[in-house]
Amino acid sequence: MIREQSARAIRLSSLPMVCVAAVVARQSAWADAAQGSPSIFAPASTPASSILGLSLFVLSITGGIFFTVGGLLAWAIIRYRARRDDDGSEPAQIYGSTQVELAWTVIPILIVVVLFLTTARIIFAIQDAPKPPAALDVTVVGHQFWWEFRYPKLGIVTANELHVPVSSTNDPKPTYLHLLSSDVDHSFWVPQLAGKTDLIPNHPNDTWIDPLHTGVYLGQCAQFCGVEHAKMLLRVYVDTPEQFAAWVNKQKQPGVQDASVAAGRHVFETQACTNCHRITGTAATGTFGPDLTHLASRATIASGAALNTPENLRSWINAPDHFKPGALMPAMQLNDEQVDQLVAYLTTLH
Ligand code: HEC
Numbered sequence: 588m589i590r591e592q593s594a595r596a597i598r599l600s601s602l603p604m605v606c607v608a609a610v611v612a613r614q615s616a617w618a619d620a621a622q623g624s625p626s627i628f629a630p631a632s633t634p635a636s637s638i639l640g641l642s643l644f645v646l647s648i649t650g651g652i653f654f655t656v657g658g659l660l661a662w663a664i665i666r667y668r669a670r671r672d673d674d675g676s677e678p679a680q681i682y683g684s685t686q687v688e689l690a691w692t693v694i695p696i697l698i699v700v701v702l703f704l705t706t707a708r709i710i711f712a713i714q715d716a717p718k719p720p721a722a723l724d725v726t727v728v729g730h731q732f733w734w735e736f737r738y739p740k741l742g743i744v745t746a747n748e749l750h751v752p753v754s755s756t757n758d759p760k761p762t763y764l765h766l767l768s769s770d771v772d773h774s775f776w777v778p779q780l781a782g783k784t785d786l787i788p789n790h791p792n793d794t795w796i797d798p799l800h801t802g803v804y805l806g807q808c809a810q811f812c813g814v815e816h817a818k819m820l821l822r823v824y825v826d827t828p829e830q831f832a833a834w835v836n837k838q839k840q841p842g843v844q845d846a847s848v849a850a851g852r853h854v855f856e857t858q859a860c861t862n863c864h865r866i867t868g869t870a871a872t873g874t875f876g877p878d879l880t881h882l883a884s885r886a887t888i889a890s891g892a893a894l895n896t897p898e899n900l901r902s903w904i905n906a907p908d909h910f911k912p913g914a915l916m917p918a919m920q921l922n923d924e925q926v927d928q929l930v931a932y933l934t935t936l937h
Pocket residue numbers: 731732733746747815855858859860861862863864875876877878879882885887888889890900903904911914915916917919929933
């Protein structure tokens with residue numbers, strides 16, 4: 588019975604070890620699947636790497652404390668358990684020990700000071716990083732429930748899918764993000780690129796990323812901002828310098844004018860769509876919803892809620908609630924022909 592109990596105690600006390608081992612094993616799997624898996628264990632940018640380094644440091648110190656305290660506790664429980672031949676008398680009672688009390692006061696204070704200083708050092712290293720002249724500036728505006736991206740120096744406005752150039756240690760090309768909100772609190776979080784930074788109304792925040800590998804990095808609004816908060820996803824495309832230049836060139840063009848879809852454009856321009864959406868080169872100048880000038884260049888619609896396919900566009904226009912119950916775009920009550928024409932038009936907007 589007793590042997591069984593101690594075996595169980597050992598099994599329980601080794602549980603956290605097993606968890607840590609599992610996390611470490613998964614970590615290499617995550618690193619392989621780096622892209623597409625929004626994992627803090629596969630950093631691809633300096634701020635994210637610094638934060639992971641700090642987390643592992645804190646985890647190793649707190650893990651050390653956990654195993655020391657847990658181990659001593661388990662040892663005391665087993666070593667001094669009740670035995671059949673106990674006479675029931677109390678053990679000797681000892682009060683006050685200056686050494687022991689000093690030790691358990693001073694050591695924790697030192698540990699907290701070390702954790703505090705290393706954390707503060709990383710926070711300031713990220714916040715105060717000097718901005719190189721080659722840095723790209725992007726203004727990110729949080730909306731219920733989508734992201735607006737403005738490139739003030741390039742004259743580009745887009746939504747939900749951020750394009751940035753790849754950076755390297757020799758030739759740093761970081762992207763500096765200026766974070767604003769048009770309504771409530773949101774939080775910009777792409778775990779592989781940087782820590783969370785909130786977008787607060789009337790309180791601009793700044794952060795930066797310097798992605799070191801090309802690819803798509805996924806993220807998500809990390810602050811509850813309303814019913815559709817969970818479907819306020821982020822995609823960051825890290826492009827080669829050539830891909831990025833080509834993307835910039837395309838985004839600077841006004842909306843494609845394709846005569847074969849003039850009927851769809853007419854529906855768009857004569858419905859309330861124009862109050863909320865902008866398509867440069869048309870009468871539509873609304874800013875309440877995403878800029879649609881280059882809608883067809885995006886892989887997803889509605890902030891990652893659905894893939895950008897003609898069928899999904901049709902469902903979206905008929906009933907935005909189908910993908911995003913509570914989305915702030917109304918169902919427009921158009922007939923099938925109008926929706927078909929609209930979808931045909933929207934799919935030409937490369
Ligand atoms: C009252 C304002 C409003 C009106 C009117 C409106 N929309 Fe929207 N639209 C929005 C908002 C807000 C979103 C973003 C929803 C989200 O992702 O949560 C949106 C998203 C979209 C998207 C997805 C864009 C993207 O990049 O993800 C498309 C396409 C779209 N609207 C088309 C239309 C069309 C076509 C009409 C007219 C038939 C229309 N909208 C009318 C507000 C509006």
